[in-house]
Amino acid sequence: MPQKPIVFDAPQPEPRARTVEALKAEILERLTYSVGKDPAVARPHDWLTATILAVRERVIDGWMESSRETWRTGNKRVYYLSLEFLIGRLMRDAFSNIGLMEPVRQALDGLNVDLKELMDLEPDAALGNGGLGRLAACFLESMSTIKIPAYGYGIRYAHGLFRQEMSEGWQVELPEEWLAHGNPWEFERRESSYEIGFGGHVEPVQEPDGSVRHEWHPSEHLNAVAFDTPIVGWRGARVNTLRLWSAQPIDPILLDKFNEGDHIGALAESAKAEAITRVLYPADATPAGQELRLRQEFFFSSASLQDIVRRHLQQFGDLGSLPDKVAIQLNDTHPAISIAEMMRILMDTHGLRWAEAWKLTKGVFSYTNHTLMPEALESWPVALLERLLPRHMQIIYAINAEVLTEARTVAGFNDAQIANVSLIDEGGQRRVRMGQLAFVGSHAINGVSALHTELMKKTVFANLNTLYPDRISNKTNGVTPRRWLLQCNPGLTRLITDRIGPAFQDDIERLADLEAHAEDPNFQAQFAKVKHANKQALAALIKERLNVTVSPDALFDVQIKRIHEYKRQLLNVIEAVAHYSAIRAHPERNWVPRVKVFAGKAAPSYWNAKLIIKLTNDIARVINNDPAVRGLLKVVFLPNYNVSLAETIIPAADLSEQISTAGMEASGTGNMKFALNGALTIGTLDGANVEMREAVGPENMFIFGLTAEEVAEKRSRSEVPRGAIDNSPALKEALEMISSGVFSPDDPNRYRELIGGLYDHDWFMVARDFDTYADAQRQVDTVWADRRRWNAMAIRNTAHMGWFSSDRTIAQYAAEIWNVPTSRGGA
Ligand SMILES: *Cc1c(COP(=O)(O)O)cnc(C)c1O
Helix, strand or coil, rough: CCCCCCCCCCCCCCCCCCCCCHHHHHHHHHHHHHHHCCCCCCHHHHHHHHHHHHHHHHHHHHEEEEEEEHHHHCCEEEEECCCCCCECHHHHHHCCCCCHHHHHHHHHHHCCCCCHHHHHHEEEEEEECCCHHHHHHEEEEEEHHHCEEEEEEECCCCCCCCCEEEEEEEEECCCCCCCCCCCCCCCEEECCCCEEEEEEEEEEEEEECCCEEEECCCEEEEEEEEEEEEECHHHCEEEEEEEEEEEECCCCCCCCHHHHEEEEHHHHHHHHHHHHCCCCCCCCHHHHHHHHHHHHHEEEEEHHHHHHHHHHHHCCCCCCCCHHHHEEEEEECCCHHHHHHHHHHHHHHHHCCHHHHHHHHHHHEEEEEECHHHCCCEEEHHHHHHHCCCHHHHHHHHHHHHHHHHHHHHHCCCCCHHHHHHHHHCCCCCCHHHHHHHHHHHEEEEEHHHHHHHHHHHHCHHHHHHHHHEEEEEECCCHHHHHHHHCCHHHHHHHHHHHHCCCCCCCHHHHHHHHCCCHHHHHHHHHHHEEEEEEEHHHHHHHHCCCCCCCCCCEEEEEEEEEECCCCCCHHHHHHHHHHHHHHHHCCCCCCEEEEEECCCCCCCHHHHHHHHHHHHHHHHHHHCCCCCCEEEEEEEEECHCCCCHHHHHHHHEEEEEEECCCCCCCCCCHHHHHCCCCEEECCCCHHHHHHHHCHHHHHECCCCCCCHHHHHHHHHHCCCCHHHHCCCCHHHHHHHHCCCCCCCCCCCCHHHHHHHHHHHHHHCCCHHHHHHHHHHHHHHHHHCCHHHHHHHHHHHCCCCCHHHHHHHHHHHHHHHHHCCCCCCCC
């Protein structure tokens, strides 16, 4: 449909004033006229909404300006497609980035409202599971900060990831109700809705010129409706859009059916459509669960691509310029079906020929790989794709034919290599491999740390890398220093500013100026004082949530992340048991008091992960209540790990546990947040730990354990870990305590199988890394006892983490993948 041209000199309102007085007046006005509440009876949630609405208008001023500029200049746009955006709370981020934190605080003071109290009321947008989703959120903020015109595209899950509660130490999953009070940050765009189809059949149509065009006639339809959230960069540099899609039925109610008395049946279609955007990671243990997941992926991919192509045509009028004006980044393979969808839109809707469409598609897409674990590489049964997306299946076959021809004729691949690069896995039930699809349809593929990128080239994509050399590159992850230092740790931010000036706030690599102060006893004392205050706050939270008393003078040893066997919370817990045993056996020794903090969610169908949570809680109960321990060791598991909890825990950590089985953590970003906030890392040579060690110096980290190569070698020999256990009395005793029921007297066999796995195959090398890990922990104790040395190391960690900013990562994507300019500094 023809669109009206954009008129840039249309009248604009005056930008909103930014003074305390103006804010105060407007918060009152929003409360009265938008929330509809008399200030005399307004509740805290009403004030929260009114405050966000008032500040939002300042954000909108920048938003309009950013958008007008992109339309005016015709600059290239970046589209970041991700099934997850773990953005957390938005209020502190937005207020702080546009520089209105203090004025708002004062305005609210004048109204007798406490900003801190309001901030705690804001729900976390938990639209993600872990690192991958948090990365997407950091990237959005960085793209705004370095002024890249960008959109995030994802799903507006009504319930997001589940809320975790504990029941007798077991995880229980409850729906997250983040929208219960509405969401004042978002704008529903009814006018931006697209039809999404599923099922049906494909009809070849003979064109007058003799060519054949394909028409897909889906049997099911629903609408994708856009909800937009503005994302402000640091100092308001630019405001980009996070566009999340919500599924809605085309016919909300079948009135005939309803009037016939079939009330439920009349609404069934509606419920089915809406189910698509209800929850993140529906359990996929059943075929219905798997299908829902594929529906989610196609739903948001299709809506996003229709929107991108519509916007491009509206502005530029031709499709040939797509790669010059559009870059689409696939965050893992979840949106990889976009490649087939783009081909369908270009050919079936716009009549392009195959060769042209394929060239444009590859010019536009690039793909980030986040995992090499075979069970995590997405694939879909051919039969399911054929039924749900018949036209896309045809296109995937056609792409595959082209790739396999090249592999045979150009690269001279043998049958094994052909089978390896094929988009179709022919072993057993035929499946479409989404990693292969994403790879062949992209001009650039990146890993997320140096080590992970190398492993990618050697393992899953070895043959594709031979076939298409130079597509793979590394873009080591980063985190936004605004959220993960300036906002979550105001005490440290103030201290650093006092010492080296505020320049680091705009150029985070200036943190390196702290190096010169690392040995200064006065600065060390101040640094430790800030950490102590953060630990007091965390101790208060632990008391409030768990009723466990911990001393802020103890060493706070923290492992917070999704619960997974490869992340090896089990190694940490077993070491805690061994340590507990040693404290009891040797009361005469000078033990360093420690608090072990855990948090993290387990996937609902991942039994061992849930069992590890229960084990942690079982052990915590025994250790925390054993008078013989004399408070020298405490173990706590904080429920419902999310961004807000991370923002409280990380600034209070002394020791950061990054102990994954080497070769299995693609990058990690938690590791970066901790070090930035002055925690020392105990970790393996895995993911970005490797590069962190180079940045901070090996003498400022506690590295232990097998390397990725050694792990691969042991696995290939199927070596049994018996020796590792027999030769380590401490490990043996700890394992026997756990498996014999010392911590589970109500069910002594609860952990028998879990521990049995360590004797049997020990896939994750828990037993084989135990001794070096325990030694590293005692090394930690030794350094902690020399507090000046510890503090110097902590300062050096903060000083050298500037490179791990997502601004740097995004600048690399911009220069090396997207081909878009960047610029720094506020508007
Ligand atoms: C940073 C972050 C993660 C990723 O942590 P890793 O330790 O890298 O796995 C996961 N969840 C939340 C809430 C985070 O903030």
